[in-house]
Amino acid sequence: MKPRVAIFDFGCCEGCQLQIVNLEEEILDLLGPVEMVTWREAMSEHSDDFDIALVEGSITREEEVSRLQWIREQAKTLVALGACAHIGGINCLKNRFDLEEVRRAVYGEYAEWFDTAPTRPLEAVVRVDAVVPGCPVNRQELLEIIKALLLGKKPALPTYSVCVECKRKNNVCVFDKGLVCLGPIVRAGCGAVCPSFGNRCEGCRGLVPEPNLNSHRGVLAQYGLNLEEILHFVNLYGGCQAELASLQGREGGLR
């Protein structure tokens, strides 16, 4: 029996499931060993009977919790697809504000019609078996992870930082160009794509295991960032990562 694969999405841009389409001809190879049973964006058919659930997006409304729990109950393997599902991603920027105030400011007298809740990554709600990091996910890494899952292996993510890949590519260090970068504390696997195209690492893939945050905070400060600017930077994609609270030098979530 071929594994039955379903794709689901919560609050996000749906750019990560687009990377599946962006596999181009390689998607035809994938359609051999698996049976796609649910993919609302691409297919009219759907089934509630599936083995592997690829889930993108973060939880941003209470009503989504039960849907995610249902997916968890059906799936043998639940994969968090992309930064929003993995670490909350850009959606966490919302958590800096008082949500009641934001909702009222957005919808005015109609605020009661529209529900919202603090952004959470999937693993804040259910157990997650595997992760494809990134905003968006890297197509080749996605393919490798899917292959590993089909072979019944637990996919291995790099445990080293983006800096390692940047050095391998002979990039000039972002800091040497007078910019600041999160490369030293962020998990590799993207091929250091942002520094390679002249920009900085913004941390969309989440932290390396045991990152030296205090040291990196010192580096960012040395390069002229004040605490507010440091928090803005690390919160771009990482605002839901509790470890980052230590950057602030105290316990508790970032605001």
Place this chain on the structure above:
Amino acid sequence: MKDGKIQVHYLTRVEGHGNIHVEIAGGELRSFRWEIPEAPRFFEAMVRGQSYADVAHITSRICGICSIGHTLCALQAVENALGVRPSEQTLLLRKLILHGETVQSHILHAGYLAAPDFLGAPSVVPLVESHREVVLTIIRLHRLANEWCDLIGGRTTHPINAVVNGWTSLPTEEQLSALRTRIEAGLADAWAIVEVFRLFSIPDFRRDTEYLALRHPDEYAFYEGDIASTDGGTTPVSDYRKKVIEFIVPYSTAKRARSDRRPSYAVGALARFNNNYEQLSPQARKAAEALGFRPVCTNPFMNTVAQVVEVVHALEDSLRLIDLLLARGLRREDRTVQVRAGHGVGAVEVPRGVLFHEYTLDERGLVVEANLVIPTGQNHQNIEDDMEALIPQVIERPQEEIRLLLEMLVRAYDPCISCSTHLLEVEFR
């Protein structure tokens, strides 16, 4: 169909979540609506307090399909707020990558999402066997468009190097020449798609509609222009709020819009075609003729056909852009800007229609207020008005046929629902 309800919960083969509800009793249409239950993400709130330099990377994440359009629109609005006009090289590269995104998105929609309707399939998957050559041609064009955007932008989804007043990295002239060769080959593939679409029978339905699109004196507008209407006249982008009037309905997390003249209007490929047909590239005009397609066309199902014509245009016009870039030679340019307080509006024709970004910056360049008006949001009311006109015309048909036709109608607009649910104006007091 005499009595009954049509409920399409989570319409498939569209980007995002939308529901269709129709109630028919005694052979008459009782109620209908096009609902958007997608979770709102509050982007206008999220960018508050963020730096002018980060706004494009944040708002790019509104949409996976048109992230390049959001990026460019945000950059344009920020540059207008800072009083910056980027160099010719910067603008040529922006237009080139925008064409790449137009091809990527239009092929995704016309090829992967809409074509199965015309070939009687529930998705593209069975077409891999039954129409293998067509599917391979679609994939080739899709790959070309993505690799084109990878080359110019570093990454096709959420581009990396497009920043305020320039680019942090440039393609080499050799890479651009190689891209040119591939785009020429892509034109032949695009013609193959035109031939496929000639065979499709498009539902015959017309409703008098106002179409809005950017218009530019020198080119078929994608990157910039004034707001033109098929009802006549143009409006400068800085006055967009006079033309585009937003409102809220309770069953939709996406705001809707009407024009200053009508209770609804349409944007997108058909709106651009209807407003700017004369400026299409020569081959795109030929493609339109081959498809028997002339402006002003008020059949919303023809939006997908307009996308096919625009694929030809985007490919052919990109050859011109690359020739200009190669003739001038690529060089690193100064990107410095003077940060100041200001207010700016940007407008870009993204695949689904005209997109507006508006920002107010403080003296440190941090966002004080933002407003984003997304194409699909502008189309929601028009979709519902089309349903109201279409259902009575087909009410005698069986329920399943009506359901499929309504699904096809919504799909023809190529709605990008996760985009449109960020159509949330925020005023912090």
